[in-house]
Amino acid sequence: MMFSLFLTEGLGIQKWTYILVGLTFALYIGIAIWSRAGSTKEFYVAGGGVSPLANGMATAADWMSAASFISMAGIISFAGYDGAVYLMGWTGGYVLLALLLAPYLRKFGKFTVPDFIGDRYYSNTARSVGVFCALIVSFTYVAGQMRGVGLVFSRFLEVDINTGVIIGMIIVLFYAVLGGMKGITYTQVAQYCVLIFAFMVPAIFISIQMTGNPIPQLGFGSTLADGSETYLLDKLDGLSTDLGFTAYTKGSKSTIDVFAITLALMVGTAGLPHVIVRFFTVKRVKDARKSAGIALLLIVILYTAAPAVAVFARTNMIETVSNQPYANVPEWFKKWETTGLITFTDKNGDGRIQYLADTTKNELVVDNDIMVLANPEIAQLPDWVIALVAAGALAAALSTAAGLLLVISASVSHDLIKKMINPNISEKGELIAARLSAVAAVCVAGYFGINPPGFVAATVALAFGLAAASFFPAIILGIFYKKMNKEGAIAGMVVGITAMLLYMIKYRLGWFDDVTPNKSEWWFGISPEGFGTVAMVLNFIVSVIVMQFTPAPPEDVQEIVENIRIPSGAGDATH
Amino acid sequence: MTNKKNAKAYWKENIKYVLILMTIWFLVSYGAGILFKDALDTIKIGGFKLGFWFAQQGAMYVFVILIFVYVRLMNKLDKKYGYDV
Numbered sequence: 001m002m003f004s005l006f007l008t009e010g011l012g013i014q015k016w017t018y019i020l021v022g023l024t025f026a027l028y029i030g031i032a033i034w035s036r037a038g039s040t041k042e043f044y045v046a047g048g049g050v051s052p053l054a055n056g057m058a059t060a061a062d063w064m065s066a067a068s069f070i071s072m073a074g075i076i077s078f079a080g081y082d083g084a085v086y087l088m089g090w091t092g093g094y095v096l097l098a099l100l101l102a103p104y105l106r107k108f109g110k111f112t113v114p115d116f117i118g119d120r121y122y123s124n125t126a127r128s129v130g131v132f133c134a135l136i137v138s139f140t141y142v143a144g145q146m147r148g149v150g151l152v153f154s155r156f157l158e159v160d161i162n163t164g165v166i167i168g169m170i171i172v173l174f175y176a177v178l179g180g181m182k183g184i185t186y187t188q189v190a191q192y193c194v195l196i197f198a199f200m201v202p203a204i205f206i207s208i209q210m211t212g213n214p215i216p217q218l219g220f221g222s223t224l225a226d227g228s229e230t231y232l233l234d235k236l237d238g239l240s241t242d243l244g245f246t247a248y249t250k251g252s253k254s255t256i257d258v259f260a261i262t263l264a265l266m267v268g269t270a271g272l273p274h275v276i277v278r279f280f281t282v283k284r285v286k287d288a289r290k291s292a293g294i295a296l297l298l299i300v301i302l303y304t305a306a307p308a309v310a311v312f313a314r315t316n317m318i319e320t321v322s323n324q325p326y327a328n329v330p331e332w333f334k335k336w337e338t339t340g341l342i343t344f345t346d347k348n349g350d351g352r353i354q355y356l357a358d359t360t361k362n363e364l365v366v367d368n369d370i371m372v373l374a375n376p377e378i379a380q381l382p383d384w385v386i387a388l389v390a391a392g393a394l395a396a397a398l399s400t401a402a403g404l405l406l407v408i409s410a411s412v413s414h415d416l417i418k419k420m421i422n423p424n425i426s427e428k429g430e431l432i433a434a435r436l437s438a439v440a441a442v443c444v445a446g447y448f449g450i451n452p453p454g455f456v457a458a459t460v461a462l463a464f465g466l467a468a469a470s471f472f473p474a475i476i477l478g479i480f481y482k483k484m485n486k487e488g489a490i491a492g493m494v495v496g497i498t499a500m501l502l503y504m505i506k507y508r509l510g511w512f513d514d515v516t517p518n519k520s521e522w523w524f525g526i527s528p529e530g531f532g533t534v535a536m537v538l539n540f541i542v543s544v545i546v547m548q549f550t551p552a553p554p555e556d557v558q559e560i561v562e563n564i565r566i567p568s569g570a571g572d573a574t575h
Numbered sequence: 576m577t578n579k580k581n582a583k584a585y586w587k588e589n590i591k592y593v594l595i596l597m598t599i600w601f602l603v604s605y606g607a608g609i610l611f612k613d614a615l616d617t618i619k620i621g622g623f624k625l626g627f628w629f630a631q632q633g634a635m636y637v638f639v640i641l642i643f644v645y646v647r648l649m650n651k652l653d654k655k656y657g658y659d660v
Contacts, residue, residue, distance in 0.1 A: 076631075081612075084630035088604045091635045095600050098642045099593050103649075217632060221622040231622030249616070249627045258609050286650055286659075293642035300635045307631040562579075565586050567649075568658040 016387030017156045024194050024391050025171060031190060032175030032183045040430050043180030044111040044410050050185055050281040056294025058188035059278045061195065061399040063299060066148025069195060069396035074371030077310035081251030085258055089265025091296060091303055096270035098292035102279040104479045106288035107564045111280065113273040113471060114415040120478040121486040122557050124420055129493050131415045133470040134273045138404045140463045145401040146449025149394060155339055155373065156390035165449040168398060173442045176402045177435050181281060184402045191395040196302060198392020202376040202385050203305045206312045209379060216308035236311055239318050244357030260530030267536055268464025271472035274403040285567035313371040316378050321364065322355045332377035341367035401445065409438035462504050465532025469496035473539040482561045488547030496539030503531045585656040592648050596641050604634040
């Protein structure tokens with residue numbers, strides 16, 4: 001009886017996954033064929049006529065990656081309060097974008113971020129530094145996405161992880177190369193719908209199950225549904241301290257580090273080229289502001305639900321496995337054990353699972369990523385909900401990968417080839433170059449997805465630090481400080497990104513020493529993830545100092561700055 | 576010249592709005608969610624300790640509101656200075 005129940009359940013999930021993933025993929029390909037790009041303008045900025053709502057949805061999907069969908073809730077559920085750095089950091093950056101960057105960059109009316117840097121600082125050196133930073137940031141980021149695609153395929157469709165990466169590559173290749181920004185925009189709109197539905201349905205189910213409240217954002221502050229009148233968070237605080245962990249709502253990072261990481265993530269978000277470039281696709285300056293608001297609203301739906309999912313998942317997991325006999329563990333536990341994402345070693349040989357903060361006695365290691373992927377199974381939700389999570393995770397990973405690939409291909413075909421190597425290239429030639437560089441970028445990303453270099457996982461979070469240390473100050477100063485000149489901006493970017501890279505290599509990758517130096521050696525107690533804040537401040541200081549000793553920018557550049565501060569007359573994005 | 580004056584006045588008002596909104600942005604996230612978290616945690620609303628709630632919920636809601644307030648303010652300002660074309 002039990003056996004046959006499991007068997008049909010297993011078949012059900014598998015079939016549902018094939019159906020849902022197949023349907024969504026067919027949808028993305030259909031959109032790609034419908035929205036082919038015919039000109040470079042369509043390829044780079046979707047023709048420049050995207051509505052604020054569509055751009056908001058596309059930005060939200062572009063932004064929410066495999067990390068947001070799969071990993072974030074899991075990380076929070078192990079980090080407790082400290083997880084707030086991701087929640088505030090990855091949303092607060094949109095306030096910076098809407099108030100300080102997007103309207104002006106839209107008015108400026110170019111295709112890429114290095115375009116702005118190169119023109120505002122009237123120098124191809126500045127443009128090259130911009131291209132270099134854009135490529136570093138985007139490649140570290142995209143490799144993680146392809147890995148996420150492979151992971152979902154291997155777990156849910158039971159294909160080899162490498163085959164999964166290749167299937168993902170082909171899909172992205174299809175609509176990114178064919179449709180450029182235009183294809184990407186409209187597939188991202190569809191992908192937002194898929195991913196938000198896939199995230200919210202299980203969250204609502206579990207919220208009702210545990211607290212009786214259908215709104216997860218309220219549910220995790222409610223009392224338990226078991227009639228005990230205990231608040232869920234109080235219960236989880238109790239469970240955590242009983243096992244020797246810090247109370248869930250307390251957190252264990254130092255205040256200065258929480259502060260620094262949050263700021264680095266916010267500023268990094270505002271400096272990410274694939275996010276900024278989305279605001280080049282709308283018609284008017286006011287549309288850029290509005291679509292930033294819509295994007296954040298749509299993102300916050302998921303981001304406020306994620307901490308609730310984290311609490312549900314953590315409580316559920318502790319209650320299901322802690323001190324239970326290993327022989328009785330539910331089926332999902334065994335399934336995830338085979339992927340190596342759950343490991344159990346019976347250290348004291350009592351046949352029970354001891355899950356404790358004390359690493360010498362702890363017997364259970366659970367990977368962050370499982371919390372979202374296995375959560376529906378842990379909560380025994382229907383098969384189609386479990387399959388939906390797979391489709392949602394793929395939508396999140398593919399939409400971000402496509403956005404990043406476009407930045408990479410535009411950096412090569414527009415900033416390098418058109419603006420520096422061969423300015424006489426024809427429109428048609430540039431479009432071909434853009435498509436070819438997209439193909440090359442997909443192949444490189446796929447290669448890193450299949451053979452992930454050890455540093456990828458560590459560097460994805462650091463991509464934000466790199467963006468914060470390089471682009472953000474240069475763009476802000478370019479808009480708000482008319483007298484900022486090329487010498488200042490270039491020196492600032494070079495110092496900022498170098499400081500960030502060195503700190504990251506020393507304290508995260510440990511390439512300078514035999515062992516990676518320990519926490520106690522961090523400058524001011526700030527982790528590499530938070531160092532972007534320090535590097536950003538360095539960039540600002542260096543820029544302003546160097547500016548004092550070098551010639552002021554030419555009159556016409558100062559006029560450009562005055563012009564971008566006024567919203568009217570934002571023409572179409574041009575070369 | 577009047578054109579330049581107009582632009583300057585517009586820019587000044589814009590900067591004022593940005594500064595006010597950024598102050599709120601800072602207070603809800605870095606203030607309530609991080610620096611004063613422990614003090615606020617002594618206050619409880621339902622099952623939430625207030626500092627924890629700001630860090631994992633409240634700050635994000637305020638962020639969304641801030642952007643839409645800015646959109647409204649700027650649309651009005653654009654009209655006032657004749658930049659809404």
